Amino acid sequence: MADRLARISSAARAVPMFESRRGLIEPMLPALVRGVIFISVLAAPFVAALLAG
Incomplete structure (x- = not known):
């Protein structure tokens, strides 16, 4: 009985932890x-300047 309660309680805790991680x-x-x-917007002028030479 204690083993079953331990498994149920650990499984119940694992689900919210996964959901909270998500x-x-x-x-x-x-x-x-x-x-x-x-x-990208900040780098665009620099990339354009490099391509223009």
Whole structure:
């Protein structure tokens, strides 16, 4: 009985941990995309100047 309770309690804790980990990654993705766009916009004049010679 104690083993069954331990397995049930550990399984119940594993699911929210996975969900919270996913919850931390999902808000980061829009920030990363915005960061890539921001750096691309900043780098565009320098890349154009290098290509122009």
